[in-house]
Amino acid sequence: MKTLAAAAVDGDALAARYRANRARTRAIYATLAPEAYEVGPIPLRHPFVFYDGHLPAFAFITLVRDALGRPSIDPALETLFNRGIDPRDAAQAQQHRRSAWPDRAAVERFGAACDAAVLDAYATARLEDSENPRLVRGEAAYTIVEHEQMHDETLMYIVRRLDRALQRGPRGAHRDVAPPPREPIAIPAGRATLGAAREELAFGWDNEFERCEVEVGAFAIDAYDVTNGDYLAFVRDGGPVPPNWFERDGAWMLRATYEDLPLPLSWPVYCSQQQAAAFASWSGGRLPTEAEYHRAAFGTPSGEERPHPWGDAAPDPARHGNFGWRRYDPEPVGLSPDGASAFGVHDLVGNGWEWTSTPFAPLPGFRQMASYPQYSHDFFDGMHYVMKGAGPVTAGDLVRRSLRNWFYLDYPYMDATFRRVYDC
Numbered sequence: 143m144k145t146l147a148a149a150a151v152d153g154d155a156l157a158a159r160y161r162a163n164r165a166r167t168r169a170i171y172a173t174l175a176p177e178a179y180e181v182g183p184i185p186l187r188h189p190f191v192f193y194d195g196h197l198p199a200f201a202f203i204t205l206v207r208d209a210l211g212r213p214s215i216d217p218a219l220e221t222l223f224n225r226g227i228d229p230r231d232a233a234q235a236q237q238h239r240r241s242a243w244p245d246r247a248a249v250e251r252f253g254a255a256c257d258a259a260v261l262d263a264y265a266t267a268r269l270e271d272s273e274n275p276r277l278v279r280g281e282a283a284y285t286i287v288e289h290e291q292m293h294d295e296t297l298m299y300i301v302r303r304l305d306r307a308l309q310r311g312p313r314g315a316h317r318d319v320a321p322p323p324r325e326p327i328a329i330p331a332g333r334a335t336l337g338a339a340r341e342e343l344a345f346g347w348d349n350e351f352e353r354c355e356v357e358v359g360a361f362a363i364d365a366y367d368v369t370n371g372d373y374l375a376f377v378r379d380g381g382p383v384p385p386n387w388f389e390r391d392g393a394w395m396l397r398a399t400y401e402d403l404p405l406p407l408s409w410p411v412y413c414s415q416q417q418a419a420a421f422a423s424w425s426g427g428r429l430p431t432e433a434e435y436h437r438a439a440f441g442t443p444s445g446e447e448r449p450h451p452w453g454d455a456a457p458d459p460a461r462h463g464n465f466g467w468r469r470y471d472p473e474p475v476g477l478s479p480d481g482a483s484a485f486g487v488h489d490l491v492g493n494g495w496e497w498t499s500t501p502f503a504p505l506p507g508f509r510q511m512a513s514y515p516q517y518s519h520d521f522f523d524g525m526h527y528v529m530k531g532a533g534p535v536t537a538g539d540l541v542r543r544s545l546r547n548w549f550y551l552d553y554p555y556m557d558a559t560f561r562r563v564y565d566c
């Protein structure tokens with residue numbers, strides 16, 4: 143693994159990423175009918191108005207107000223929109239439900255003021271300060287950029303659940319082809335490196351550190367993700383129905399992001415971790431551990447480990463997989479052979495996050511982030527499971543080996559798929 147030299151924090155480059163994020167968020171909101179603004183299509187997620195305020199508010203609070211110590215813009219709106227953690231259950235959701243949000247013009251004015259202050263900070267402030275815990279290696283300046291990228295991804299699965307009459311999104315071009323012949327691939331015993339050393343990355347979230355090595359026994363793994371077609375046999379045998387499937391006139395349909403499609407049998411199935419585990423055991427396999435995912439994705443027959451499944455090249459959605467917003471929905475498994483791992487396992491990055499059987503937990507050497515201490519810590523409860531890889535609307539610059547995502551075990555809406563492993 144190459145070690146990246148810790149580059150000086152580049153305010154112009156971060157400002158460009160921040161602007162691109164804001165533009166993408168605006169483009170997502172442009173696909174919602176005006177009446178959708180206060181709608182929350184998923185009961186345990188906030189309505190769209192919240193995220194419209196939250197994204198610029200979090201950026202302003204984290205970098206400008208709390209890290210740089212500059213004055214507040216509007217303390218009441220900052221408090222209202224800073225609360226980024228979604229409610230855990232229906233009772234809490236009820237508590238959080240407000241009878242009235244500020245009107246849209248007020249939220250947009252507040253957001254514009256936050257953006258102006260953030261861009262001014264990127265242009266003028268000292269973003270890196272080893273004496274200020276929130277600015278060590280530019281932590282807050284990077285945090286707010288990746289925070290919005292992650293929210294834009296999760297916004298899309300909320301948009302997908304919105305009443306079609308309130309959507310104004312584009313229809314996509316979709317393919318459904320016969321999946322390639324699929325034989326599990328043998329992965330010999332070997333070493334997997336999880337996490338990263340702090341000096342290896344310009345920025346990483348708290349749960350990505352420290353770097354640790356684990357020995358993994360031999361196993362075999364599906365070369366491709368489990369498809370809708372594979373999963374259909376399980377449903378016909380009484381298995382749980384995935385969240386975006388429904389029946390119309392006796393035929394199975396898929397709720398894609400902006401349209402309903404006849405169920406594309408060659409696409410990876412998206413489902414909860416519990417549903418994935420149930421399918422795996424019904425069909426004679428099990429879900430991979432996080433370390434087994436790393437072996438299959440980054441290991442090589444020679445024992446070296448790679449930064450990406452395909453090698454050293456920077457992630458390129460045109461070559462390596464279905465990520466980076468080139469489409470909103472999955473595509474048939476195996477369409478990105480250039481992104482296959484050294485062992486010949488396909489789509490490990492892209493076309494849907496990959497569920498593992500590993501509960502989300504800190505790596506040895508974990509330390510909470512000064513600028514966002516609750517980011518991971520609140521989820522180390524044994525009920526959240528690690529997902530790896532990337533989905534169609536994961537930003538290309540979030541694709542890195544150490545990145546870990548996680549969701550509640552029966553949370554059904556995420557762009558998450560799976561493959562099985564088999565003990566040798």
Ligand SMILES: [Fe+2]
Pocket residue numbers: 196200226227289293
């Ligand atoms: Fe947030």
